[in-house]
Amino acid sequence: MSAAATYDLGKLHGGLRLPAEKSVATAGQILRAPIPDQLVLPLTQHVGNPSQPIVSIGEYVLKGQLIADTDGSLGAPVHASSSGKIIAIEPWPVSRRYGDTAPCIIIECDGQDQAIETSEIIVDYTRLDPDSLLQKILQGGIVGLGGAVFPTAQKLMQAVTAPLDYLILNGVECEPYISCDDMLMREYAHDVLCGAQILMHALGLPHCQVAVESDKPQALIALGEALGEMDDKRIVLKQVPTIYPSGGEDQLVQLVTNKEVPTGGLPTDVGCVVQNVATAAAINRWVSHGEPLICRVTTVTGEGVVKPVNVLVRLGTTVADIITLAGGYTDQANQLVIGGPMTGKSVSTDRVPLVKATNCVLVLVDAIGEANAKPCIRCGECAEVCPIQLLPQQLYWFSCADNEAKLREFGLTDCIECGCCDLVCPSHIALTSDFRMAKGRMRELADEKARAKRARQRFETRNLRVLLEQEQRDEELAAQKETAREIGPEAIRAIVARARKKPAGDQDEDK
Ligand code: SF4
Ligand code: SF4
Structure with missing residues (x-):
């Protein structure tokens, strides 16, 4: 080297x-x-x-x-x-x-x-x-x-x-x-x-x-x-x-x-x-x-394929095609995960294609996350291992209460979904998937708020436009009245008198 x-x-x-x-x-x-x-x-x-x-x-x-x-x-x-x-x-x-x-x-x-x-x-x-x-x-x-x-x-x-x-x-x-x-x-x-x-x-x-x-x-x-x-x-x-x-x-x-x-x-x-x-x-x-x-x-x-391999694969190839290259599934194959055991996502079919993000296709014999969760015993293990120095047990509590303000205050958006807290939790609480869902809800809420804000801005802009148009109309009316005043009552009477003297045919033409 x-x-x-x-x-x-x-x-x-x-x-x-x-x-x-x-x-x-x-x-x-x-x-x-x-x-x-x-x-x-x-x-x-x-x-x-x-x-x-x-x-x-x-x-x-x-x-x-x-x-x-x-x-x-x-x-x-x-x-x-x-x-x-x-x-x-x-x-x-x-x-x-x-x-x-x-x-x-x-x-x-x-x-x-x-x-x-x-x-x-x-x-x-x-x-x-x-x-x-x-x-x-x-x-x-x-x-x-x-x-x-x-x-x-x-x-x-x-x-x-x-x-x-x-x-x-x-x-x-x-x-x-x-x-x-x-x-x-x-x-x-x-x-x-x-x-x-x-x-x-x-x-x-x-x-x-x-x-x-x-x-x-x-x-x-x-x-x-x-x-x-x-x-x-x-x-x-x-x-x-x-x-x-x-x-x-x-x-x-x-x-x-x-x-x-x-x-x-x-x-x-x-x-x-x-x-x-x-x-x-x-x-x-x-x-x-x-x-x-x-x-x-x-x-x-994974233990669920016959011969684990690394493959240079065209994007769009299905997982089923790739599993064949690894010798196929073993009899114990139980769960198909796209990604690794910590951050991957379980899928129900091998018809899914490999995409730019697919770094791993993992076939497990023991499915992840099957243990029954028990109540939190406040042992603090999750906080010990969190690389972001968050308090996962607190986040879990706020997530269960759907308390978005507290989730933000305690830094849920900084969670990198690494899964460390899950792995050490003696109560087998699926903290990471809970945080993932809570972040999804927060994103939806933020989108909803942004949509509502845009709708409010549109409404306010429309009201402002109506107001400005009304003001313009008022100003024009006021200007017409002003013109009428400038002409004066004598002049208006003369115009009316001239109009009365005109023959009926001429009046029609004026119309
Ligand atoms: S998943 Fe989030 S809360 Fe849990 S250890 Fe990783 S960064 Fe911390
Ligand atoms: S590791 Fe599990 S049981 Fe311990 S404090 Fe965190 S959430 Fe609670």
């Missing part, structure tokens, strides 16, 4: 040391998933508004072709991940936090994997100014692949307006079972580091730190070797302790820089931009090779 990794003494509050459960899936190399018969591509694979389809049913599309675009607001384009015919645009089961189905573009693959012409797409990014480079990244449909799926270009656009000191690449994959980033760093280290160079150019930053956990020696070696070949002194590898959830953005900033992101704030408030290593690799694939975000590495694992 040519670049020295350094240990960091930054302190993380709470957290847990969890069993890794990753060794089986990382035993072999990343498998390349074959082209499936059908691809199901949701219009919402990101934070923000759904993308709008720009293709029609029956149309033939090429791999990498834009098939749904943003409406100009927060969002990310969607591209075809293989060639074939659009056979439907309709709701389909998806893995989402809210709602079970979403509109999807369905492609019947022709097996040719015919791609769009890339010669005009590939750019020498060093010739682009930062604004043009950010626009370029936006077109590639790149989103945060660490799980947040926030559109990357828009996150970078927000970041460049702040004074920045650090670009941190997040190679910390602390949740049990998930190993896709570890394998990506081992096998695509060069892509990751080239992505870091592009990001530095876009942000105008002279340094980048790549943070990797101490339990990923092979990833560190691969990155060190690639860095040695590239001979880029601006990039430094940083080894951080293995503790869950050190991969959370705010926690990583603290570990790497010893700076604390303020409550309700962003890493940019302390001069940091954090990007996942897979996002960096995806940026490089798009900018330097013309391939938009159409595939990703996903871990398929």
Whole structure:
């Protein structure tokens, strides 16, 4: 390894040391998933508004072709991940936090994997100014692949307006079972580091730190070797302790820089931009090779599959297709989870497609959250492990009472839904899912308030307009009366007398 990794003494509050459960899936190399018969591509694979389809049913599309675009607001384009015919645009089961189905573009693959012409797409990014480079990244449909799926270009656009000191690449994959980033760093280290160079150019930053956990020696070696070949002194590898959830953005900033992101704030408030290593690799694939975000590495694992693996898979491939690559389900398979055991979401069907956010497909034999909850005994264990230093037992109490003011006061919106409090609770209270629902209710309430505010503003604007029109009419009337006064009663009498002298025909003509 040519670049020295350094240990960091930054302190993380709470957290847990969890069993890794990753060794089986990382035993072999990343498998390349074959082209499936059908691809199901949701219009919402990101934070923000759904993308709008720009293709029609029956149309033939090429791999990498834009098939749904943003409406100009927060969002990310969607591209075809293989060639074939659009056979439907309709709701389909998806893995989402809210709602079970979403509109999807369905492609019947022709097996040719015919791609769009890339010669005009590939750019020498060093010739682009930062604004043009950010626009370029936006077109590639790149989103945060660490799980947040926030559109990357828009996150970078927000970041460049702040004074920045650090670009941190997040190679910390602390949740049990998930190993896709570890394998990506081992096998695509060069892509990751080239992505870091592009990001530095876009942000105008002279340094980048790549943070990797101490339990990923092979990833560190691969990155060190690639860095040695590239001979880029601006990039430094940083080894951080293995503790869950050190991969959370705010926690990583603290570990790497010893700076604390303020409550309700962003890493940019302390001069940091954090990007996942897979996002960096995806940026490089798009900018330097013309391939938009159409595939990703996903871990398929758990005791419920025969042979846990990491797979490079086209977005839109269904979970059922991917399970086959892992040797199929075992007889004990009990629960299907999209994501890891701490933050994942259970789904009832394997028809759901893999999307930009899907870092893991986990098949468990013991279902999560089946134990019967008992009353809180106020042991305080949940507060001990909370990395945000919240008081989960208090939050739970306020959530049960539906007390939104107190939930806000006690910082529910800062909860990162890491699941640490659940895991240690001796009463088996499903705190995290309760907090997730409470946050959903708060969002709905906030939306409702915003709608009511807009309606009130519309009403007030209309009243103001009516008032102004009335005032204008009054002023005109007053002006007419004034004119009448100026003419004077003598003049008016003369006008009336002239009118009476006129023949009947003339009067009609005047009408
Ligand atoms: S889920 Fe929320 S409250 Fe519970 S430990 Fe994590 S951050 Fe704290
Ligand atoms: S860990 Fe569970 S029982 Fe203990 S205080 Fe927290 S919610 Fe109550």
